[in-house]
Amino acid sequence: MKKDLYMQFYRTMYKIRTFERRIEEFSMKGDIPGFVHLYIGEEAIATGVCANLTHQDYIQSTHRGHGHTIAKGAKVNRMMAELFGKKTGYCKGKGGSMHIADFSVGMLGANGIVGGGFTLATGAALAEKIKKTNNVSVVFFGDGASNRGTFHEALNMAAVWKLPVVFVCENNEWASTTPYLTTTSVKDISDRAVGYGIPGEIVDGNDVFAVYEASGKAIERARKGEGPTLLEMKTYRIKGHYVGDPQLYRTKEEVDQRFEENDPIRRFEDHVLSEGILSENEMKAIVEEVVGEVDKAVEFALESPFPDVEELYSDLYVD
């Protein structure tokens, strides 16, 4: 049982990493249009949190949303097609990287507006409360988004109504090109939970086990009707804000050092090997499986047609 879960962690993290590497490559070449934001180095967060969720639970994601989408259970072929702007993508090529969604697995959408997801996730939680289910809603957001007014309004509403929503801050230290400490009133964003009378907790966001455990507790609390929790996952943004970002605001050495010291996938591998939970062969098999899956996704995306121009006017109104 535990082994299955660990294999799932590895599969998900490695799939995200592989997906992002391919996206980076195609984006740099100009084959993928639009703005692309990569999740490399933050894989443990989406993986650990979503391992506690079912498809009936919801997540709200961000502009850096590929990892959340994969971890929630979306298929990489339709994701890849969407990023290429193809007809076979999740959004028929109308959304792209910043607006990817898979409602069939409870992934209610990435959001191009930083901090746009707080109130939406709160509303999905309100719906579940009214319907008297025990489904929960999770919203991922960055350190930068925690400075939006939407953060305040959503946390207050969720707290006062004890809604089943978990606020997962991915503090990757960079709000676009700005170091978060120059723009954020507190070092630990979880401290802000005090202002809403809800639990706030700091978690090592590059330790998938710690993420899984802390988010599991918060999700359980939400399911039991005890209200929201603010989790702050400490991590670091390995890539630029977007693909192509010249990153003039930090040194390559800083980034390399942080990755070297704290790559969540390497840390996972070291841990499971030293504990004898997974063997090198078992991990190799997972790597081959996910690399094959992503390769197939690339083929699928490349072979897929672009949307017909008639598609421009569809999906605007229902009635």
Add this chain to the structure above:
Amino acid sequence: MREITFSEATLEAMREEMKRDPSIFVMGEDIVRQGGIFGQFKGLPDEFGTDRVIDTPITETAIIGAAIGASLAGMRPVADMHFADFMGVCMDEIFNQMAKIRYMFGGQTTVPMVIRAPDGLIRSAAAQHSQSIESWFNNIPGIKVVAPSNPADAKGILKAALRSNDPIIYFENKDLFRMKGDVSEDEDYIVPIGKAKVVREGKDVTIVSYSIMMQQALEAADILEKDGYSVEVIDLITLSPFDEETVIQSVKKTHRLLIAHEAVKRGGLGGEVAAVVAEMAIDYLDAPIIRVGGKFTPVPFSPTLEEAYRPKTSEIVEGVRGMF
């Protein structure tokens, strides 16, 4: 049929639809304890409970955001804005989220929600509680905007909005809430979204209006009739996307067009109506198109200034007379 107020008509629509569809709930400021500032929610909490009729914090952004999120989770939320003016607080949620979600996610979901927004001039409410802001939303694909002008339509189009799967902004003029009129008791009485109504037939000139300005439009039509002009009056009811066909057909018959609304004339909906008519029927026009609307100022406080701001029946009458 019996006579009830506009406010009661909206309440009846809510009550009937909430009974019919358990996924409808309503939230906003001062709904439960106060029953809405215009009494438009009175009695709903007793009938449907405070799970479905919810007093919110003063938090317009979260009200609209949560309504969107709840609609993605299968509910049909009604979000009350207290005053339409407060929609500025939650514009991102309205135009970047609510309006775009269905389209940008490739039709994977619907956003069946209604924003109720009391608008318009009322007794010196001044600059931030008096505006008519419907034209802002005319420029946003993915939203439908309606604005009834009488109790019957208020009920019928609110019911249509509550049954629709699109996000709808329902502008209800504050001064209309006390207006009385005959309203159907049929539980399936619906005024269709997207259809304008020719409320008075005529052959010399078309007046297009909606919401409270319909009163001045009809008053002007009476005055002009005495002068010998035969005036056709169209109530748009749905403002975006508006019923171009009905307007064009009328102009092709009358050859003259005046558009009147309480909202500021500059950049108002009248400009769009005029542009559509100019594009599609300019050869039928025998006179320039005239627009009547609010002055290009914030709404002033003092009663004399507020009155000076307000577009008037006399402007419509003069506008039409000038066409001949």
